[in-house]
Amino acid sequence: MRILGLTGSIGMGKSTTAKLFAEAGIPVYDADATVHKIYEGEAVPAIEAAFPGTTVDGKVDRARLSARVVHDPAAMEKLEQIVHPMLRAHHRKFLDEAERSGAPVAVVDVPLLFETGGEKRVDAVVVVTTSPETQRQRILARGTMTNEAFDSLLARQLPDAEKRQRADFVVDTSHGLDPVRAAIRDILRQVAKMPRRRA
Template sequence: MIVVGLTGSIGMGKSTTAAMFATEGAPVYDADAEVHALYAKGGAAVAPLDEAFPGVVRDGAVDRALLSRQVVGKPDELKRLEAIVHPLVGATRAGFFEKAAAQGADIVILDIPLLFETGGEKRVDAVVVVSAPADIQRQRVLARPDMTEEKLDAILARQMADVEKRARAHFVIDTGQGLDHARDQVREVLAKLRDPAYVATLRRVEGGGEAAH
């Protein structure tokens, strides 16, 4: 089973691309969805985050907006948050892999927003980066409720630059040219990953990769 890391900066269309992979038959593990579950009432992250960041829990669940205010733009606080959440998220992957293997999946997709930032590329066989022109990215993100230029800049400051992600990827999917174009690229990626000749040469991304456009 080939493990693919899917990543991309905010507003690049990663979630839409992940859905395309799922439609094409590749099971997708959504790390952000797992975080939502961990933050929900009864979630495993609620108690430790309540202790580490007093005031972020409301009605038994972590309020992401309140938590964001305590960590955005504060590297040390962000590291403390990641030290709590990342191990919990990692623990949920075992069930996903077991289910995918039972279903006979040959390729699985790990949708991880901060793949490179957390060193996750070392634990996958190939990396797909979702990208789009910077002006389209900003337009998409600023159209979201409660998003501001300042907030967007703070988010981008803690994410690896898109140009660096592209350089380190095995594949780059450009979502700036419409859904049909992106879907065609997804199919091309899956076809290549199912090509024994390519798989034989596949190596883990360690500071560089083979970007395909």
């Protein structure tokens, strides 16, 4: 089985691309969805113990937790020490199940793939991109983020141009779904012939 790492900055169309991989019959691991899941379950006691007052009704309150850790590198590190082992266990379970199912390819959707060295754990990397104008438009249209918050988030991520340079495949989501579907078909054809590369 080949493992494809799927990544891209916020607002690039990564979630949509992940859905289209799933639509093509490919198992997809969603790192963000897994974080949501453990924040409503197994991570709650450890997070409440480390950051009292950040859970409500047995779930992590992401806004409170974010306010506590976002400007504090030591707190962020403490949070990662709690969450990362849990995420790794979910990730392994997903890959084991995909392998057992006989899937030729599995996709791991990880927003900070390059930032966390995740490209070493996959056989090829797919970067999802669009123009900076479209990206900003999509994000601001969600109504959940200001221009300033968006800029500060971008500053913490690897620039899009660098991601594209380091990618094996680039998917541009600027022109609707059909070109993305065609790109996915092409990627799946090529990946089947690629040597296994992950560590």
